[in-house]
Amino acid sequence: MIKRLALFAAQRCVLAVLVVLLVSFMTYMVVDVTTDANEAIAGEWVVISHGVETSALSGYREWLFHAIQGSFGESLLWNRSVMSVIEQHLATTLWLTSAALVGALLFSTMLVMTSYLLSNALFSRVLIMVCMVFHALPAFTLGLILIWIFSYKLDWLPASGTLDWHSFILPVLALAFALTPRLVLVMDVTLKQVLSAGFVLQLRSCGVHGWRLWVDHIVVNLLPALLSVVSIQAVHLLTGAVVTESVFSMNGLGRLTLESVVSGDVNMIVALAVLFAVAAVSVDLVVNLLIFAISPHAETRGNLLP
Amino acid sequence: MNIMLFFKHPIAAIKSVSTNRRRLLGLFLLGLLVLANACIDPELARTLHLNNRYVPPIWHMDGQWLHLLGTDHLGRDVLARLLAGAKTSLIVGVFSAMLATTGGVFFGVLLGYLGGGAALMGRFILAVHLAMPALVIMLLMVWFFGDSLLWVVCIIAFIHLPWFLSISQKLTPELIAQDFLSAAVCGRLSIFQIFIREVLPNLLPVIVSLFALEVTAAILTEATLSYLGVGVRGEAASWGGMIADAQSVIIFRPWLTILPALCLFLLSISILCCVRPQRVWKASAL
């Protein structure tokens, strides 16, 4: 079992590295095209590969060489090394995204379990409708509405900045609300599928009820689908983070991305893209390993890596 | 609405739509939007009236009948701008969804048919697409190529294409396996004819539901891009841009933020209403 897991893990790692490399290459090419780094007057601009580059490919090779050693160059805007700027902004985004993910998972689990326990068709339909409503609202609108209600009308919470934990509440809520609908819908569908599966009826007729049924059998079958959805949501999480941080003016990686793109800060853009890719791929890797560990024969639908 | 029914018996299909209240509502809202857009003079959305800035909507004390929903920070009529924004959203939503669907389905079916290594490549493309920070790429491309509608449509379609590709690629093999068998037995239809006659019609219901979802997603993506300042902004109206402009005065002029947000919401809902929700969510869980 361990050997199979290790083999599986090794396969996945190799694929993950390939994906990250490809992402870095594509981002570098796009950035190179769109920011005309080659035309900058030498001396005033720190060109991307610590020297004057002759072509995009050679520039990429140099960039890769330095990147493997951990140096992503100097940021044009901040006049400092890219890694130090990212370090400063990392904590905020980590807190925001992890809290939002946890929140979204909690919300959706609660909602779906309530719907199941109540077994009320009306409640189910209302839940689906409410989820549709929230799905139709973009993340920034949710954020603005929350600001208006809680910061202005009720004056309970601050609207911007990252001064203390109070200022995290609204952004986390906004991002969690943006993620919940899809989670609820997928959980609902999957739960219905599993519950109506043949093996559940069989177990029930054998006398397995309640907690045992759930913990030993149902959850184990639910988890693979849920986990793969979570890994896909991790990608949406990053997009949501960019928007949420802009709405709430938080000093995180999301807003840093936006500012770097708008300012043409080449080194920063590529470094951030690679960072996001690495994050997405690692989350997926972990999720796949978990799925494999729980049930090696599970169907991994909607998976990140083939 | 059953697509195949529409092709074979159009009248019966339209009748089936009219019996469903929810779909009717959705279509009605959309129709109203298109009609209103056609009636309003586009110049209204662009003319500045600096002496009439920030006029509140009609239900406020200081509201004016000339500007039913008030004016914005440069004195432009809000209602006209909302409708112009609707035009932007609809154009971007529909066209990019069409592009993404056509391209994605075509390549997906192709890869599904080829099978083997091609299938693996298809899945790898999807993996890269998911790992790539789509927003970063979108921001870069829109910032560089310009904020014209054409480019925004193309870029959003390009980013969303792999999704259709992967779904059609997953569904194709099962369909082909069955049909090849029957074709091999009958030996009368070519591969292309099999595609058109058998594979596509079975694929269509799912694709149509996803199309609606995609239109909504494209509309929301466009709104997000223009909210972030990277996209259709300024004179060409876009709801996201309007919300961004109004954010600094949200406290005492909340209508400037709420109205575009409401429009975004209504448009998305009315599009989603036109398809069966269960099918939509089932498909998106793929």
Add this chain to the structure above:
Amino acid sequence: MCIAKRLMRRSLMLSCVLLMCAYQAQAAVTVRVGLLKELTTLDRNYATVNESLVLSQLTDDGLIYIDPRTLNYEPLLAERYFFKSPTELIVTIRKGVRFHSGALLTADDVVYSLKWAASNEGRTHRRHMLQTWFKSAHVIAPYQVSVRLKYDYPLVLRDLAISVPIRRQGVYQQGGVIDRGAQAFMLDGLGPYRITSFEPGNRILLERFTDYYRDSRKYLGNIDRFEFKMFSNSASMLLAVEHGDVDWSYRLPLDISEFLRALQGMTLVNGTSMRITFLTLGVTGNQRIQEPVLDLLARQAINHAINREVLVRYMLGTGSQTIDAACHPQQLGCPASVKHYDYDVEKARALLAKSSWNRAQELNVWAYQNRHLAEVIVADLKAIGLNVRLRYVSLATLNQARIQGLVQAYIGSWGSGGTPDAAAIANAHWFMESPRNLLNSEGLSARVVAAQSHSDPELRTRQYRDIFSDIADQAYWVPLATVPARYLIADWLSFVPSRDGIARLYEMTDTRSHVND
């Protein structure tokens, strides 16, 4: 028993009162300053925004000081100074002045700071202007520095006052490696306040520097601490103001001013400044610009196309007035009348038709502040048939785009550091080397240098009149209007806006406090 109880009660009350008095005496007065710009560096050498000047007034001292009441130059870090010749300034440095880190100020520090600020290696944001007049600086005696100028520059004292913050020798070269960001996050200055914490783009905490030298000319109020809060949009700042979290702010947009006026406990005060706003146009013949630029007729058309009265009335507010010359009317040398372009859309269209500008060509107009103003200007330009695109970016992006030669036109504003002299705006914009120059004319650059090479006010006035008349005739700019200063001050704060528009926050006093300095 009763006596004991009474005694105990009385002593308890007394100790309470004593504690309260002690508490009052120790209660630190913090003024929370709200800023609408996000500062990412503490170092004045590497920032040009006015907000960094306001911060620098608290944390840095220069050799010279501009007295806000008289606008005269007084020695600050310098004990005294005199001109040995028109091109040599001898400065005697004060003894016993300490940096925030505790090190003593020496003449070597002054020479290092001057050289660094003007050097190419330093890449400071004001080096172009300093390089035009700065020749060299030497230590001639312990605590004496000789500053040599290339010519008799009339604003040398002003530049020494606000453009050259004094830093410790060698601070930008740590371990042999040049580090321009050395003072970006931890500032070792000489001013009356020192930085205790800095979150870039978020918050800066400052506290009174207890070892600040007593002979300083800076008139200090009684504020113990400052907290600079940076907001990315006016809505968040307004919320904070309503919450009572901001005590002082300035450079407020007109949109929210009306609502600020209605606030309890805060007063909106108008003040004067030397700030003007303008549209700079790229000129044909400028090799540096890579994009198509406008010829004379097109530039004149643009001048006729923009409705300045409307801008002043609706976008800039009271205290603002339209200008025709590319300088503030209060500045020495700024001519009272130059060629006036009246608002005439038909004339503008006719001129544009005759010009060689291709109407289908896209004209990118760049702006970095006051977006609404930029949108109105762009709308005016579109009304005469130009294909205009507004590029609203951050100042850093605009700087880079200018260097790359991508900027065909931009909307700028210049406060001249509050200096009532036309040289302060002319040299920044018309020098050959200046990044803000979209003209690139040797002739005009030489004339600007000539006008600041001597101190004869009458001759200088004549020279500037010729320069600005030519600028207006050739329509290199579209001068728009003066920008009034607007301050939001809490009622318990006493703050007197200075005539030059530079906010000297160290002068603020808390009128509630019984503790006097």
